Amino acid sequence: MKKAGMKKLLFSGVFSILMATSAYAQEIVNISKIDGMPWFNRMAEGVVQAGKDTGIKSYQVGPSNTDAPQQVKLIEDLIAKKVSAISIVPNDASALEPVLKKAKQNGIIVLTNESVGQPSADWDIEIIDNEQFAIDYVEEVAKSLGGKGGYVIYVGGLAVPQHNLWADLFIKHQKERYPEMFEVTSRMPVAENIDDSRRTTLDLVKAHPDLKAVISFGSQGPIGAGLAVKEKRLKGKLNVFGMMIPSQAASLIKTGNITMGITYDPATAGYALATVAAKLLKGEPITQDLEIPTVGKAKVDVDKKLLQFHKVLRVTQENINDLY
Incomplete structure (x- = not known):
């Protein structure tokens, strides 16, 4: 060469x-x-x-x-x-x-x-789509509550941008569409911890007899809230909605202790x-x-x-x- x-x-x-x-x-x-x-x-x-x-x-x-x-x-x-x-x-x-x-x-x-x-x-x-996502939540929660009753929102932290945006949009659309629904207390920063969300749910159930739904914009919140529902036999009385990994929430979904996951992969x-x-x-x-x-x-x-x-x-x- x-x-x-x-x-x-x-x-x-x-x-x-x-x-x-x-x-x-x-x-x-x-x-x-x-x-x-x-x-x-x-x-x-x-x-x-x-x-x-x-x-x-x-x-x-x-x-x-x-x-x-x-x-x-x-x-x-x-x-x-x-x-x-x-x-x-x-x-x-x-x-x-x-x-x-x-x-x-x-x-x-x-x-x-x-x-x-x-x-x-x-x-x-x-x-x-953030706006539509919030509307999806409002409609599903309202369906379970018959359009009236108290709820609480769980977020991962009060400085977590997306969780708090979803919470703000949920409240906005809830007030416009279902004025007989209301927050029993301000949003709670427990949605990324199972133990914290479980304890918070148990405390809120005692403090607020009108609490009918937990809405969690963090994937651990529904698990903790669902465990509280199971522990206190509140299925059908306290509805739990939230972000989740289906495999992690499977047993609580199957038993009805978590009402519905509204999430994405x-x-x-x-x-x-x-x-x-x-x-x-x-x-x-x-x-x-x-x-x-x-x-x-x-x-x-x-x-x-x-x-x-x-x-x-x-x-x-x-x-x-x-x-x-």
């Missing part, structure tokens, strides 16, 4: 290796609210699958608790590691803003889930986040016809930097055995 040909072949081989190494070196990292929770374990499955489908290494990390500084530290570590993209489900949107801004300044793509309006996010990705959120991050890393534009496999077609709002789907899952006694 001539020297010129050998050099060309050698250069081609080295270039291919460099390109492969460069592609492999890219990393997309999703940060959950807390590590080890079934909801976020399921989310991680979607993140990893998207990495396999897009060819960019994608994985999830999470803090040991829901204190905002824990997520801040994880982001700082990922900035130091020089990852390519960070997506996050914030515990406290305001507390995270300075470090997310720092990530952006370091050339890292930033995506959020459940944090519409996060200033430093390139895009926020929502698997459900967190794997779809993980998949959407990592897929959009991969598109941006590859220089692909986000257009109005954006469609993500297994998730669907997005409603793209450029001004709000929002990609919104609506893939609601109702978990009932009738379909629980068919769900993952």
Whole structure:
């Protein structure tokens, strides 16, 4: 082989290796609210699958608790590691803003889930339409209560953006549509802890005889409330609705101690986040016809930097055995 040909072949081989190494070196990292929770374990499955489908290494990390500084530290570590993209489900949107801004300044793509309006996010990705999601809840709760009676809302924390947005929208639509329904007390920040939501439910049942429903915008709240219903034999008297992993809630759904799950599959959120991050890393534009496999077609709002789907899952006694 001539020297010129050998050099060309050698250069081609080295270039291919460099390109492969460069592609492999890219990393997309999703940060959950807390590590080890079934909801976020399921989310991680979607993140990893998207990495396999897009060819960019994608994985999830999470803090040991829901204190905002824990997520801040994880982001700082990922900035130091020089990852390519960070997506996050914030515990406290305001507390995270300075470090997310720092990530952006370091050339890292930033995506959020459940944090519409996060200033430093390139895009926020929502698997459900927030307004319609709240209406879905109002209608299902009203159906069970006959349009009247007291309820309480559980959120993961008073600074968790999405949970509190859903709570605000629920109350708005409840007042417009069913004025004889009412909050027995202000929202409670217990939706991400089974023991806390169980104890809170037991306390509220004693304090408020007019309490007819628990609505949880966090995946552990329905489990705790359902356990309280089971413990005090309140099935049919206290209705429990909420976000959930069907497999975790299965026994309580089957026995009727949880009335209904109104939720979505967190794997779809993980998949959407990592897929959009991969598109941006590859220089692909986000257009109005954006469609993500297994998730669907997005409603793209450029001004709000929002990609919104609506893939609601109702978990009932009738379909629980068919769900993952």
